[in-house]
Every structure is written in C-alpha cells, then in structure tokens.
Amino acid sequence: MSLAKITSVSGRGVYVPGNDIDTDRIIPARFMKCVTFDGLGEFVFFDVRHTPEGKPTGHPIDKPQHKGATILLSGANFGCGSSREHAPQAISKAGFKAIIAENFAEIFFGNSTTLGMPCVTAAREDIAKIAAAVEADPQTEVTIDLVKLEARFAGQTVKISQRESARDALVNGRWDAIGELIEGLPTVRATAAGLPYMAA
Amino acid sequence: MPKSLFQKVWDAHSVRKLANGQTQLLIGTHLIHEVTSPQAFGMLRDLGLKVAYPHRTFATVDHIIPTNELVEPYADPLAQAMMDEIRKNCAEFGITFFDRASGKQGVVHIVGPEQGITQPGTTIACGDSHTSTHGAFGAIAFGIGTSQVRDVLATQTMALGALKVRRIEVNGKLRPGVYAKDVILHIIRLTGVNGGTGFAYEYAGSTFDAFTMEERMTVCNMSIEGGARVGYVNPDETTFAYLKDRPYSPKGAEWDAAVERWKSYASDPGATYDDVMKIDAADIAPTVTWGINPGQGISINENVPSPDTATSADDKAGIIEALEYMKLPAGKPIKGTKINVAFLGSCTNGRLSDFREVAKYVKGRKVAAGVKAIAVPGSQIVALQCQKEGIDKVLAEAGFEWRDAGCSMCLAMNPDKLIGDQLCASSSNRNFKGRQGSITGRTILMSPVMVAAAAVTGEVADAREVFHVANN
Ligand code: SF4
Secondary structure, three states, rough: OOOOOOOOOEEEEOOOOOOOOOOOHHHHHHOOOOOOOOOOOHHHHHHHEOOOOOOEEOHHHHOHHHHHOOOOEEOEEEEEEOOHHHHHHHHHOOOOOEEEOEOOOOOHHHHHHHHHOOOOEEEHHHHHHHHHHHHHHOOEEEEEEEOEEEEEEOOEEEEEEHHHHHHHHOOOOOOHHHHHHHHHHHHHHHHHHOHHOOOO | OOOOOHHHHHHHHHEEEEEOOOOOEEEEEEOOOOOOOOOHHHEEEEEEEOOHHHHHEEOOOOOOOOOOOOOOOOOOHHHHHHHHHHHHHHHHHEEEEEOOOOOOOOOHHHHHHHOOOOOOOOOOOOOHHHHHHHHHHOOOEOOOOOOHHHHHHHOOEEOOOEEEEEEEEOOOOOOOOOOHHHHHHHHHHOOOOOOOOOOEOOOOOOOHOOOOHHHHHHHHHHHHHHHOEEEEEOOHHHHHHHOOOOOOOOOOHHHHHHHHHEEEEEOOOOOOOEEEEEHHHHOOEEEEOOOOOOOOOOOOOEEEOOOHOOOHHHHHHHHHHHHHHHHHOOOOEEOOEOOEEEEEEEHOOOOHHHHHHHHHHHHOOOOOOOOEEOOOOEEHHHHHHHOOHHHHHHHHOEEEEEEOOOOOOOOOOOOOOOOOOOEEEEEOOOOOOOOOOOOOOOOEEEHHHHHHHHHHHHHOOOOOOOOOOOOO
16 A cells, blocks of 8 residues: 655645644534545534534634635644544545644544644644734645644744654655554464464 | 553564554454444455454444434434444454344443453453543553554554553542542543543552442543543452453353463552552542533532633633533532433443442432433443342432433434533533533533432532431
C-alpha cells in the first residue's frame, strides 16, 4: 500500500474557538447510525452550527468567507471524549486537511493521523496570530510545514510541534500502519504462540 | 529490574518496533460492537483482507439497541440496518456474536468480564473509549478508532507508542454512602479532563484492595474521562474468584496454570512509576458534576463554582460556558437542583451490585411526581439476575421503568433521550453538551444511589440524608 508523503499542508484557515471540544460536539451520536463514514461531513459540529429549531447559528465554518477552508484552528484538549473515528472522519469529510490546536486528546490524535490528517500543536498566542490573520483576510494561505515544524501565513512564521512518531509517519508516507502491520504477521504468529490464551 | 504490570504486559505483547518508533502490539482480545465496526469490515473488504484470528474477536450489540422493543424489525430502520450489518459481518468472518437470542447480549464492557473473556495479563482493544473498564482485571485495555479496529481484525495487532504509568493510590475506608463512582469522579476532579494524557493509570492502595471487581470496573471505566488511555488494577484473589467458572475462563489444570501466570503479571514491589498520586479515602464525599465535562465535579455539599473564583482566564471561560449551558446559578448549592429524569445504567454503573444497592434504598419509596426514571441493566445476564432477586419489581414498584439491556440514555443512540433542556441525574460517565440525546439536555453525573435519592426527592440530594445512612 503506497501512501502519500505528507510533508506540508496549505490552505485557508478557519478558527473554531474553545477548549475541550469533545467528540460528541464534533459529531453528535445520532449521526453515527451509519455503516459507512460517507456523508458524515455535513454533520460536523452540527449542534453548535444549528439552534434546537434547526436554524443556522452562524458558526465560523458556515460563514461565507470561510467556505472552502481546509485548516481548522482551535483551543486546548481538542477531540476529547470518545474513541469514535466518526469525529476525525466528519472533519475530514467536511473538507479539512489539518488541525492546529494547543493540544489534542490522545485517541483523536491517533485516529486523525491514521487518516493522513495532521494534528499539530502551537502556542496559544501563535494560534491567536493565525486566527487574527485569517479573520482579517479569509483568503490568507496558511501552510503547515511538517519538515521545518513551522506554520507560515501572511508573511509570518510560528513554531508548531507534533509527536515525532506521527510526524515521521506522515512525512514518510506510512501514516496508515496497515501495510507494515501485515508485513509483521509472521512475527505476530510467533508472539501469539508464546501466549496460552491466544490458542484456538 | 522490578516492573509494573503495564510494562510486563506490554513486553509480552510487543511484536516488533515499527519504522516510526511505535510498537506493533499484539491485541489478544478484541471486542466489537455495532457502531464502530461496520466501517472496519468495509475497509477489510475493500482491501481484500481476512480476519487473522477470528476466535479472538467477540461481538455484541449495545449502543443502538432499543431497550423497550424486543421484536425486529425495530421501529428505527437505521438501528435495524446496523443490527443486520453486525450479524452479517460476524457470520461472514466467523466471529462469535452475543446476539439478543444468546441471552448474553449487553454493553460490551459488561459482557466481556461476565463471560470470563476479560482476563489478567492480556491486551484488549475495542472501538470504544470505555474499554479501559477491562483493566479492572489487570489487563491493558485500549479504546481504539475504527481504522484500528480494521488493523486488529486484519492482523490482531495495532501500532502504538508506549504510555507512561501513573500510580494512583487510594488508601483507607470509604465513608458510608461513598462509592467507587465517587472515587473516580473525585480523581478526575483533581486531575482535570486531560491530566491523564499520555498515561496508563495503575489504581492501587487499600481502598482498591478491598473493592469488588464491579467497583474496580467502575473506576477503570472512567479513566478515559481524565484523559488516561488505560486504567488497571493488579490482579489478586478477588480477580481470580470472580473469573472462576465463567464460560470463557480456563478450566481444570489450565485454571491453576492460568492463575499462576496471572499472578506473575502483577506489578513488582519496587516498580518505578512516572508519577504517583495519593488520595485519602476519607477525603472523598458523594460527588456530582455541575458542568459539561466529567472534571467539573463537586461534593454534594459544595456550592457550584462562580466565575469570580476562577483561577485563570481559561477556567473562568469554562465556568461561564458550563453554567450557562447547565442553567445553574453561580455560587449556589447544587443540592436542591430540580431534576426531570433519573437514569440508572451504563457500562459505568449498570451492573448487578449497582441495582442491588439502589433496590436496598428505594424499596417502599416512590419516584417523585413528574420525574421520569428509567433503569437499564447493562446486560441480559444482569437483567436476569435482578429478576431472580426481585430487584426489577422493587424498582418498578418505586416507579422506575425497568428496561432491556443496552447503553440506552448514556448516549441516546436508541429511542431513550432527554427532551429539551431536561435535567438528568445519571449514573453514566459523560455529561458533555447534548450527550443524552437533546442538544440542550443537561446531565449531572453521580453514583447510582445518588441517582436514586434524586429520583425519589425530585432534586439533587445527599443520599446519606435521604436514605438515613449514618455518616460516621
Ligand atoms: S454504556 Fe455509554 S459509555 Fe458505555 S459503551 Fe455504552 S454508550 Fe459507551
């Protein structure tokens, strides 16, 4: 299985402020009644984007000037809560290619990486700078450079970081581990043979 | 060198190092349910892959299943479609499926232990964040995403970076009216919802030694709510006694050998930890949440925080957002807050001991007028045992609706949902905005007995007062 080497992601950004944005908020459970991930994109952040009566609330990602944004900016502990891959899938299917936040919940981070959607962290002040730039000019192109570990936008550069194992997997095109895991199957059988509970 | 259980289990299951530095880890036991597995089977088919160890994956249905409708097709065609899908996938790939007809169906984290599938010294994964529950048996149990469900199906392994280990020691005797649920709500209150990021938790100390398996499961279950990926308790005689004679437990000579092996996985005295946290059991009170994440908890006699007492700008914004959503006045007691719904159940507190304890107190009492109270056993086996002991009748006479097994209002993917901004006293594990099925619905997490106290008084109450539990 050959995968793209993801060394950088560029696109317009949109800022969704807040800390502890949990997976229930990213994709409410009722939209998980599905047997494929297709079609989840339109339900991303659904309950924040709509009033209980179903009227749009003017959420940042619905603002006309941010339509087509591919880089999501947010606060701390993004993606906390459940292990549902529906959350990163919904974000990805909504057209996003990468997320910059102060930090991420563990399972969400891993799930996103496996989809080839980099989650990178940056200091709060720096996220605020990028957010200000995209607010001032929604056409601002934001580039997440996973090789230099920096984000560039509107003539400015800020430091970003990412767990090395994820960064390595993305830039070397092995962010989806399945190929490597399959290669390891003979060794898997040897390891399993040493564990009595694995016997058929 | 002395090692922790985490290190021993990790080492025994490490297949090899991957190019990015992660470990290919053997997952001995794989549990699946209907919500996060169909896409994984789809990916498997797309890639033309088979299930590597079909006898090591076990399936059940819990999330979408209606708890007051036994006959199929279900009224909700989407729920029926998911039911059909998991049946089809299990049949096609040769996976054991605890369907309703088996009498063993239930919430996946209740079924595994009940069947003796959850065993010490093993690695377990399930496409569900509360998989940490199984750590109560001294297993390393991970909640995983759907792509990893695919990985485990195809290879019985997944790619993972090692975790640090934090030992959380709770010592002493819990005060009367204080439960395992209060212990974990207290811990999460102390660490915050992301204090456990990057850690596996080892729960220890005399409080845990004295706990039953069900109590240990309640604590391990909510490890994820504090950000920890994994939570476990070292296996001991309590663990072995629970597992003896379960359907999937080893039998005869194999049992003895297994117990010896299981013992060897327990953390060595002198093992080193990346962090240690100590808590005095006597400091823990019945705890309830007031906000929109499980870390926003207070003891029943405290006041809801006020933005003025915030320790940082973030904290302040968090308090304002939570109070606004919860419609609670700042700085006022949580006690006395009117409730609309009482929910007993979930993988945190939907076990036999939970219903037994509640029945003890609600016997002869009535659910307050205007309160909708539902009791949902975590599995068909729990339901059956409750019926044998007459617990279902006690609860029904008190005014609880007694339901069939499932996740129900814990996440409301089935028809059990809050309506509008109803406030629910809930024995479940998450109080996120909209968690219980209404986008303005409100949840207060608490122990089952506290839910019972709220149900009979119609307000958030101190169960020790309501049920005259001596507070010595
Ligand atoms: S009971 Fe709740 S937390 Fe547990 S598996 Fe079901 S939905 Fe998830």
